[in-house]
Amino acid sequence: MSQRTRILIAVLILVVLVGAILGIDALRRRSSPTPADAPVVLEAGSIPIYVNGTLAAGFTPDDLAELEQVSFVDAEEGKTQEGWLLRDVLLLHLAQRDLDPDTLVTVISTSRDKSAQLTWAEVDDPANSVMFDLSGRGTLKLVSLLERLDVRDEWIQDVDKIEVVNQ
Amino acid sequence: MKQRYFSTFQLILLALFSALVVVAKIALRLPLQLSGHSGVFWMALVIIAAGVVPKRGAASLVGLTSGVIASFLGMGDFGALNTFLSYTAVGVGTDLMLLLLGSPENLLIATLAATVGHFCKFVVKWSLGAITGAPVGFVALGLTKAIVGYIVFGALGGLLGGLTLAALRKAGFFTYIAEKR
Numbered sequence: 001m002s003q004r005t006r007i008l009i010a011v012l013i014l015v016v017l018v019g020a021i022l023g024i025d026a027l028r029r030r031s032s033p034t035p036a037d038a039p040v041v042l043e044a045g046s047i048p049i050y051v052n053g054t055l056a057a058g059f060t061p062d063d064l065a066e067l068e069q070v071s072f073v074d075a076e077e078g079k080t081q082e083g084w085l086l087r088d089v090l091l092l093h094l095a096q097r098d099l100d101p102d103t104l105v106t107v108i109s110t111s112r113d114k115s116a117q118l119t120w121a122e123v124d125d126p127a128n129s130v131m132f133d134l135s136g137r138g139t140l141k142l143v144s145l146l147e148r149l150d151v152r153d154e155w156i157q158d159v160d161k162i163e164v165v166n167q
Numbered sequence: 168m169k170q171r172y173f174s175t176f177q178l179i180l181l182a183l184f185s186a187l188v189v190v191a192k193i194a195l196r197l198p199l200q201l202s203g204h205s206g207v208f209w210m211a212l213v214i215i216a217a218g219v220v221p222k223r224g225a226a227s228l229v230g231l232t233s234g235v236i237a238s239f240l241g242m243g244d245f246g247a248l249n250t251f252l253s254y255t256a257v258g259v260g261t262d263l264m265l266l267l268l269g270s271p272e273n274l275l276i277a278t279l280a281a282t283v284g285h286f287c288k289f290v291v292k293w294s295l296g297a298i299t300g301a302p303v304g305f306v307a308l309g310l311t312k313a314i315v316g317y318i319v320f321g322a323l324g325g326l327l328g329g330l331t332l333a334a335l336r337k338a339g340f341f342t343y344i345a346e347k348r
Contacts, residue, residue: 003268003269006267006268006269007268007275007276007279009267010264010267010268010279010280010283011279013264013283014282014283014286014318017283017286017290018286018314018318021289021290021293021310021314022310022311022314024297025310028297077193078196079196109301110300111296111299111300111301112299112301135244135245136202136203136289136292136313136316136317137289137292137293137296137301137310137313138310138313139296139301141244152241152243152244153241155244157244157245157301158296158299158301160301
């Protein structure tokens with residue numbers, strides 16, 4: 001086999017890998033997770049927001065374009081975490097009057113069996129930088145400057161559900 | 168006595184490169200908010216390792232060892248298994264490409280092998296996310312950006328590694344090593 005053929009095979013392998021990932025990803029995003037009896041229709045690939053146990057809205061990737069990006073440098077590895085405030089994401093779909101300072105906001109990753117519970121007061125304070133950073137594989141991870149959410153072990157990677165419960 | 172595949176000297180060299188991969192990941196930072204940008208440093212190191220120890224499995228051993236070190240240091244955002252498998256995939260992917268293409272001293276081969284090797288890291292991260300049911304690719308643009316980042320920085324790392332190997336040959340490093348044997 002000539003060197004030219006070998007190089008072409010290597011390029012082909014790379015193209016196939018990229019194509020497979022993009023293809024599978026497109027298929028996955030097309031399959032809608034909306035329950036049949038849900039009052040709100042979830043767009044494929046969106047993250048559901050439940051208010052007091054009822055599906056209230058779906059947070060879609062398109063929503064991110066409307067939000068301002070913020071950033072901070074994490075103390076653990078000194079990396080810049082850049083993304084969108086959870087506060088802004090929630091206010092895009094919920095009215096501020098429905099969110100009291102003691103309202104509980106739970107950000108969940110079903111696949112990693114992890115969650116973080118915060119009060120609206122904590123989420124609403126820009127100094128806490130409670131925000132979603134985009135991970136390398138295109139999922140959202142909840143990061144913050146809050147002491148109980150400021151290292152990787154405490155972050156919520158692969159977020160797929162947000163619950164809001166009024167006390 | 169049966170001849171060992173890697174000599175002790177070669178194993179020490181590979182262990183050093185493995186440690187350097189982890190150190191590079193921790194200490195060298197580029198102010199780029201792009202996925203996979205650290206590939207510039209560590210793909211260069213993997214390619215140099217594969218050139219300095221020209222045996223099949225050298226890159227895999229560097230990937231495996233650096234994966235063990237990085238996992239124990241708690242590196243990576245997605246846990247120890249993810250870190251270990253993704254680092255190992257870099258080495259195995261690079262080795263498989265070098266098996267197909269030949270010596271990494273050729274700049275084109277080094278670049279291509281490093282590109283595929285580095286992309287294997289992304290494939291592992293993405294696959295583990297997909298298997299565990301994570302909403303991978305929630306932001307499609309983010310996924311595309313990450314793919315491009317891994318390919319570009321992997322290629323740059325490979326090119327840097329290839330150039331370093333050429334510089335080492337020019338400086339007489341390989342002659343020195345051959346004499347030491």
